[in-house]
Amino acid sequence: MTSGAQPLAAVFGLAIPPRHPRLGALRAAADALAALPLTVSAALAPVGVRTEPMRYENGLFDSAKVELGVRIADDGIFPGLTLLHEVGHALDYLVFGQGQGYASLTRAGSDWQTWYAACLRSDSVRRIRNRLADPDFVQEASFAAYLLEPPELFARSFAQWVASRSPVAAIHADISQLAQSDLPQQWRPADFVTLDAALVTLCGAAGGVT
Template sequence: MPETKSAAWNAALHPRDRFGRFIETGAIVSLWSTPGLFRVRRPLGGSRVSVEPVFGGEPRTVAADRVQVIPALSPASALEREHAGLNNIVTSPNTAEEVAKAVDRARKAIAKVHGVPDVVPVLPVITQVDRAGKLPAAGEYLVSPSPGGAAEPVSLFISPTGVQPALTAVHEIGHVLDHLLLGAGRDWFATSGRGEPVHVDDDLTDWWAAVERSKPYQLLRLMQLRLRNKDTVHWSVIRHPSTGEERPVSVTRGEVDYYVSPREMFARAYAQWIALRSGDPVLLQLLKNDIERGFGNIISGLSGWYPRQWPEEDFAEIAAELDAIFAARGLLKGAQS
């Protein structure tokens, strides 16, 4: 038989990203110094690549050395089905390093406790958000209403200057799951209510009843009563843990209404549940700090500040209800030490 010769290798037709990985058609990538996620339309000659924004926009041509392939989202990657949703929450080279580490810790802790099915679309983590110059204090799950009134996921904001970004990341992922996992089929959050009357989905009613019996919730409700006709009231006096100074603490109606809402209660309960069940030491320390802020160093009053998390003995029933919610969906892995 006549000898056949293979075509000469042409590296220009097989571009690699800035880390040396091949850039394949359909891969999800980020671009150096450009926010957002992009899908590769096709590699071009001369180490150039045609890409388009994942969430809509005009195609563009970029140099291959500006591209970073995100392996977990690329078509050739083998995703573990039980954690496909977690893999879709992605950081990029533009994400602040401390936030990227916090999100990674959050994902690993969650994966120890329960699975996350492929209900989460590609959800970029951002560290800057411009809404008329107002930045969320620590984090926010950003959604936008669709024409039909449903909430469409946009991104996950985590502040790079927050004091507890890892716990915040778990908290915000709790909001994501409230919306896309527990609220699936209704295009909104399972904890849809705020204030009165309270509405939560039927399979969360036992969890909400446990929350209502807890001390932090009852203290927040008492704050609401004292704030009924006022914007701000004096609540307590605390001793500053570092200086020993006595400091008065005031609470505001807007913040109390926010903390007592079912949606916020769920995210905070979820974060505490993941910290306890995963046993992650960093999350546990951050949780301890937050509990002490609410219930420590009190000179007078019922709590030091807004009781945002639960003392351990007050959380057992709530944790058991969260176990039941995720077990009913076949996702619970059980308590981890």
């Protein structure tokens, strides 16, 4: 760990009731995050991860309400992957964007451009774009467009990047299921190779995010 830095996982400590039914899955995801050598500035205040009732979302990170932290739906599906996804949003905004905006939107620098190019070349994104271009595809067009937004691409790719280094079978099963959906929300392993390499550079896995 570099001087003046703290583990990323320390910023996202779990604040989950001990009998919560999703605690095991959330703890496994938090352990996967903690296993990576990701660090952030020591000045970054804790964000935390908590659960709450949600009507529609599986999870949420609201940049306008950072004080509420990363929130996971009490009865949401894919809780572990959702935790990593929402941490990805927080990382995008609070660390890369320095609390001023989502860095994935501006994509300043060659590392961001390399990551985005890898996204656009992936089969997963190509499938979504092809469906969106289909004039007969109307019912889920807004959802497809949402999946292509850079902050969503970053959150999903970051979640898969962390999960791919975890031994927890349930998280891998979730990724596999989502990668095979009609509108793929994750990537098949072979499709993720270039993205994985781009994220290693972007997130600075060897030396940490500083």
